[in-house]
Amino acid sequence: MEELQNKFLTVLEAHKGILFKVANAYQQNQEERSDLMQEMTLQLWKSFKNYNGSVRYSTWIYRIVLNVAISYYRREQTRKKHVITKPVDFIHYITDDTNIDQEIKQRMAVLNNCIRAFNSIDRALVLLFLDDKPQAEIAQVMGISVTNVSTRLYRIRQKLAKAFQHE
């Protein structure tokens, strides 16, 4: 069990950016984001024992974290709190985020607003597109055809470019 746990934590550390960026795209509030990342981690751990390598880790992780993020609205306001109740970010900055270029931070704030304007399903496509995932992998994550991915992304790219320029 400890070996599996260590393996899982290694995978999580390698892909922590996915959790952070997806949580940020779906939840603006810091506490909700932190709770969402905890829920993502729990669901990843739950499925990790059954991971059989038929898809890449990134594909597997994206499916779970996107499903958790999109379904997050269903979590009750009086949801059961886990043992971890401190308002500490589950994935946190090890230094403060001043180590991220200021201009990049400012432009990212604008870009994140544009991303959040998309509906939940298209937002998933936007995130996969921005992470430069091949269309075949996006199709695998989403469960739609490559042709449909291509058509949707064409429209999304236009909308995103227009929104970003406008902001």
Place this chain on the structure above:
Amino acid sequence: MDTNTDVLKLWGDYSRQLQQVIQVNQEQAITLLQLKLSSNLKKLRPIKWLGVLGGIIWIGIGIAVLSFVVRTAREAGEPINYYFFLSLALQLAITAWGTALYLYHLLLIHQVQLDTPVVQTQRLLNQLQVSQLWVPRILLLQLPLWTTFYLRPEIIASFSLLGWTLQLLTMGIAVYASWWFFTHIRRENIHKKWFHSFFGTSEWPILETASEHLKNIEQLQKEENGQ
């Protein structure tokens, strides 16, 4: 540089820098992983459990009352008051149906596998969420029975014109209300004000969001099938 290339570069630069400055809180992660993953049933909100339990207790009490009515009537050598008996029996059957359906949907939702493709998972989750509308539709079918359970042959025999009028009016309103709710508690009406008032501030936003998600997924599915 066109905007899309600019956006992709920005995202790439941010991602690379982000990877350096964020870290999984190992201590919290280990504590989280070592939590006994609660069974799906425990994740249900307490008030939903209370609803299910309330339904089961009501059915239990109802069956006990029906048995008592039958036994007492037999011992006294009197006929059973069929108005009461049938009203209560039908009411219990409807409550049992509604409670079982509610519990079934809740369990199905919590068993959905999240490592399956997003569109399929979200379609199933949101369909299950919206299909919970069947529960109030079914439970409200019992409204007319609440206007008949108190009737007895001797009461009916002594009804005046006013009595008959009031009784028929009450029954008519109950039948109409139950029919109206059955036909109007539907996904298409989720955005209406009366729907919002009826379901309250905790359930309605969840139903509305589920319905929106389903619309987006159905649109995606149409595009998929159109190719």
